[in-house]
Amino acid sequence: AAFTPRQNRFDKDEPLRTAAPTTEATEGTTKVESGLLKKCRPCSQGIKCVPQIQCPAHVRMESHEKPQICDLPAGKFGYCCQTGQNHTAPRPANTKERRSGLPAILSPSVLEEARRNFEHLMHGVAQIPVRRGFPDFAHGLVFHSTAKDDVHNFAISNSAIEQVITTQLFGQKEQVPLDDFITNNVPTKFTETPLAKHCQPPPICRDIQSVFRSLDGTCNNPLPQRSLWGAAGQPMERLLPPAYEDGIWTPRAHSADGTPLQGARKVSRTLLADVDRPHPKYNLLVMQFGQVLAHDISQTSSVRLEDGNLVQCCSPEGKLALSPQERHFACMPIHVDPEDEFFASFGVRCLNFVRLSLVPSPDCQLGYGRQLSKVTHFIDASPVYGSSEQASRDLRAFRGGRLEMLNDFGRELLPLTNDKKACPSEEAGKSCFNSGDGRTNQIISLITLQILLAREHNRVADVLQQLNPSATDEWLFQEARRIVIAEMQHITYNEFLPIIIGPQQMKRFGLVPLHEGYARSYNAEVNPAITNEFSGAAFRMGHSSVDGKFHIRQEHGHIDEVVNIPDVMFNPSRMRKREFYDDMLRTLYTQPMQQVDSSITQGLSRFLFRGDNPFGLDLAAINIQRGRDQGLRSYNDYLELMGAPKLKSFQQFPSEIGQKLARAYRTPDDIDLWVGGLLEQSVEGGVVGGTFAEIIADQFARFKQGDRYYYEYDKATNPGAFNPQQLQELRKVTLARLLCDNSDRLTLQAVPVAAFVRADHPENQMVGCDDPNLPAVNLLAWRS
Ligand code: HEM
Numbered sequence: 001a002a003f004t005p006r007q008n009r010f011d012k013d014e015p016l017r018t019a020a021p022t023t024e025a026t027e028g029t030t031k032v033e034s035g036l037l038k039k040c041r042p043c044s045q046g047i048k049c050v051p052q053i054q055c056p057a058h059v060r061m062e063s064h065e066k067p068q069i070c071d072l073p074a075g076k077f078g079y080c081c082q083t084g085q086n087h088t089a090p091r092p093a094n095t096k097e098r099r100s101g102l103p104a105i106l107s108p109s110v111l112e113e114a115r116r117n118f119e120h121l122m123h124g125v126a127q128i129p130v131r132r133g134f135p136d137f138a139h140g141l142v143f144h145s146t147a148k149d150d151v152h153n154f155a156i157s158n159s160a161i162e163q164v165i166t167t168q169l170f171g172q173k174e175q176v177p178l179d180d181f182i183t184n185n186v187p188t189k190f191t192e193t194p195l196a197k198h199c200q201p202p203p204i205c206r207d208i209q210s211v212f213r214s215l216d217g218t219c220n221n222p223l224p225q226r227s228l229w230g231a232a233g234q235p236m237e238r239l240l241p242p243a244y245e246d247g248i249w250t251p252r253a254h255s256a257d258g259t260p261l262q263g264a265r266k267v268s269r270t271l272l273a274d275v276d277r278p279h280p281k282y283n284l285l286v287m288q289f290g291q292v293l294a295h296d297i298s299q300t301s302s303v304r305l306e307d308g309n310l311v312q313c314c315s316p317e318g319k320l321a322l323s324p325q326e327r328h329f330a331c332m333p334i335h336v337d338p339e340d341e342f343f344a345s346f347g348v349r350c351l352n353f354v355r356l357s358l359v360p361s362p363d364c365q366l367g368y369g370r371q372l373s374k375v376t377h378f379i380d381a382s383p384v385y386g387s388s389e390q391a392s393r394d395l396r397a398f399r400g401g402r403l404e405m406l407n408d409f410g411r412e413l414l415p416l417t418n419d420k421k422a423c424p425s426e427e428a429g430k431s432c433f434n435s436g437d438g439r440t441n442q443i444i445s446l447i448t449l450q451i452l453l454a455r456e457h458n459r460v461a462d463v464l465q466q467l468n469p470s471a472t473d474e475w476l477f478q479e480a481r482r483i484v485i486a487e488m489q490h491i492t493y494n495e496f497l498p499i500i501i502g503p504q505q506m507k508r509f510g511l512v513p514l515h516e517g518y519a520r521s522y523n524a525e526v527n528p529a530i531t532n533e534f535s536g537a538a539f540r541m542g543h544s545s546v547d548g549k550f551h552i553r554q555e556h557g558h559i560d561e562v563v564n565i566p567d568v569m570f571n572p573s574r575m576r577k578r579e580f581y582d583d584m585l586r587t588l589y590t591q592p593m594q595q596v597d598s599s600i601t602q603g604l605s606r607f608l609f610r611g612d613n614p615f616g617l618d619l620a621a622i623n624i625q626r627g628r629d630q631g632l633r634s635y636n637d638y639l640e641l642m643g644a645p646k647l648k649s650f651q652q653f654p655s656e657i658g659q660k661l662a663r664a665y666r667t668p669d670d671i672d673l674w675v676g677g678l679l680e681q682s683v684e685g686g687v688v689g690g691t692f693a694e695i696i697a698d699q700f701a702r703f704k705q706g707d708r709y710y711y712e713y714d715k716a717t718n719p720g721a722f723n724p725q726q727l728q729e730l731r732k733v734t735l736a737r738l739l740c741d742n743s744d745r746l747t748l749q750a751v752p753v754a755a756f757v758r759a760d761h762p763e764n765q766m767v768g769c770d771d772p773n774l775p776a777v778n779l780l781a782w783r784s
């Protein structure tokens with residue numbers, strides 16, 4: 001049921017090349033060598049050949065300005081890129097005049113009027129509580145970190161919103177072309193106005209030679225102006241300019257033909273049915289590791305009320321959406337049709353949806369709203385350690401470098417949380433677990449991996465202490481953390497990522513880990529921040545891999561218990577059953593994941609966070625709405641970004657999908673990125689289609705090139721570099737080893753060698769946890 005619009009794009013045997021070569025490039029493209037294989041002239045010195053997606057300015061260039069085409073590994077084309085990852089190309093001359101006509105500073109009257117509008121939006125709205133125990137409440141928890149943090153974010157987000165409202169008013173008054181906003185081409189500033197309080201240059205880093213990366217990700221890039229790149233709370237990047245209808249923050253609500261877009265729920269129920277399609281090769285660990293990784297690198301934040309409480313956009317019981325006059329400015333409720341075969345039967349006509357909060361402009365310039373990630377963007381095991389110094393201190397035991405754990409009759413579990421806002425239930429015995437990430441209790445299989453990683457930290461800390469008896473708690477903690485982060489990174493690049501994006505993209509984006517020696521891909525120009533396209537669409541591919549049920553203790557055709565996933569969302573009590581942790585791990589490596597395609601389990605699309613309610617939320621609709629909230633452009637624009645032709649008609653899809661698409665959208669230019677990506681056929685050797693593969697590959701290239709502390713870098717780059725012997729040891733780590741080392745050994749005594757591959761797959765084999773053939777990191781390399 002999958003389809004790819006352009007399976008072979010960028011391939012050298014593709015006769016139709018969309019990127020019009022410059023005269024230079026045509027000269028440089030030498031004669032046909034064999035068949036259709038052409039060879040391109042290399043880029044001039046100092047200019048890098050990169051995949052099209054990493055040179056996004058080309059989309060806005062005239063054809064004669066497009067960069068020269070060059071060769072990339074795996075038989076692919078790239079661009080000799082001079083604009084870097086900046087998506088704004090030099091603008092046509094005729095708009096220059098308009099821009100220079102704008103005032104440098106805002107007038108007091110605009111400021112005052114905007115202030116009044118803002119006050120009204122803040123206080124003149126109906127306040128309907130979001131009740132504990134209901135699905136919306138749990139949805140709000142997804143954006144929770146700590147109670148203190150919620151209040152702090154409120155203040156910052158408010159400043160940002162006020163800036164946006166002021167910018168909108170200014171844009172109307174001065175008739176600024178939309179294009180100038182989306183390409184950051186408005187010279188006007190907030191300087192010397194009350195809105196300037198958050199415009200501060202990034203801090204200067206004092207200790208740039210620190211052996212250990214900071215907890216909040218600051219000073220990873222030590223260069224002036226870049227000390228906050230990738231740090232917690234920093235804005236996301238964009239591959240393409242936002243698709244806001246006013247260029248600033250008004251979400252895309254109209255089709256390319258001017259009529260209103262269909263609602264997100266309508267798209268979800270028309271296109272994303274629930275079909276059971278188990279993956280023939282990969283198991284649920286791929287899904288579950290993917291979610292842990294997603295939480296490591298991104299957590300957005302939703303707008304809240306002044307007291308930190310959640311915003312509600314629907315009338316009680318979802319009977320209808322509040323009118324625009326009475327609802328909060330961040331409301332973007334999801335409309336439910338009366339003929340909705342599921343929600344309408346409960347009388348529900350409105351699903352709550354609150355927009356993401358924003359960050360103020362760092363350089364004080366007027367521009368579009370920018371979303372943030374609250375966690376460190378880097379892959380740095382932040383779900384284990386938290387994304388701030390304080391969060392990490394709250395998790396530490398301050399003995400032997402260990403993390404605090406709950407001793408549950410001899411088994412180490414995560415400690416229980418005392419943060420009342422972290423758990424939907426206040427009942428005793430239903431307490432939630434605490435970790436470095438506020439989303440841990442979302443589903444019990446996620447808790448399982450969070451426990452696994454915390455145990456791994458303590459296991460490593462204990463061994464380090466035996467080897468270095470006089471080491472301090474601080475050193476043991478930081479060194480164990482450094483090792484666990486390296487393990488996370490190695491498993492991500494070595495085992496996980498190739499499964500997702502396939503071997504060709506791994507090569508083309510330079511993501512394959514080395515077998516020996518140090519890697520040299522650090523590039524101080526690369527901002528490691530998460531992109532909106534990645535967090536709002538591409539990496540949400542994982543939602544399609546979720547199975548609606550867990551088959552616990554599946555052995556020889558026998559299953560002990562079938563657990564529906566909504567029953568284990570924010571309901572961690574099963575973890576206290578003695579054998580559950582081992583059983584869950586075994587389930588994850590035995591049970592297939594679902595294929596990444598246009599099918600989403602009803603466990604997510606109807607019953608998400610149901611709790612005791614008869615119905616839940618629709619995560620698919622939420623994803624679509626979120627993409628519009630984040631200003632993601634339509635799927636077609638991303639095809640163009642990658643150098644593929646845009647779709648012109650729904651008939652380019654197989655007829656069944658084409659018909660459904662035509663019911664959900666007016667033109668192919670309307671297709672939401674997340675939906676279009678899921679409809680593609682998977683790339684060779686990977687589980688996602690070409691578009692998601694590119695967006696994901698680009699993101700992981702940022703994490704590698706833009707992380708000075710990446711585990712494969714040497715001392716010249718990374719002040720916390722591993723010595724050659726340590727690095728060689730770290731390269732032995734596998735997820736299989738982690739499963740064995742951190743299981744309870746109650747029902748789990750053996751693991752599949754390739755942990756992400758179904759245990760029953762012919763290419764895989766089970767190996768006993770004590771088998772010497774299961775490689776392990778020898779920590780003797782850390783004896784000082
Ligand atoms: C196990 C079941 C899962 C559940 C119940 C779940 C639920 C959610 C929810 C409620 C959100 C926030 C939606 C919004 O309001 O925008 C979310 C966001 C997200 N999810 Fe999942 N998810 C699951 C698995 C996964 C997996 C397997 C992956 C990837 C492999 C993934 C990747 C993401 C990403 C990247 C985001 C955006 C995070 C952000 O930037 O805030 N999720 N998920």
Ligand SMILES: [Ca+2]
Nearest residue numbers: 296376378382
């Ligand atoms: Ca992180």
